[in-house]
Amino acid sequence: MATKNPLNEIKRNLDGYIGEKILLRANGGRRKTIERMGVLEETYPSVFVVKLENTGNSFKRVSYSYADILTETVELTVCKDDQEHIRVMYVEG
Template identity: 45%
Template sequence: MSEKLLGIREKLASHIGDRVRYRQAKGRRKTEEHEGVIMETYPNIFTLYVKAQNSTVSFRYSDLLTHDVELEFLSSNDRMPHKAR
């Protein structure tokens, strides 16, 4: 795994339980934007819980690197507790 991807993974792992706003490119001038909570990080993907959709979505770290997905960290005071591994 490249150093950039590893750095992204480590940063997200340190923010498990934090609220984020994500923006995802959906093709020709279309984007999807939602708020969620970082739930888990895995070797190649990370997951967010999106309350508005009552579902979990997953993204690859490379999606962040290529700007297909953008994350904005929201107030860290609103941390959601997460289960320990």
């Protein structure tokens, strides 16, 4: 019997949200939480890339691993419209 890989499940879930606006909350260390808006730009086998909203005259990209979502170091919330928000997370089952 094949076992499910939670990291693959998270990646497959994120694949459906490429190009969507997201709210990113990440642990910044020393009791800091970073909260930024951006767009899920791409998913790769081990990481995903978020293009953050404009900060001055440049765009910044950040990447995180799927394990960051699994361990809840990073939280992603997809903002479909003003009223619908979908939190991306892994639920065992």
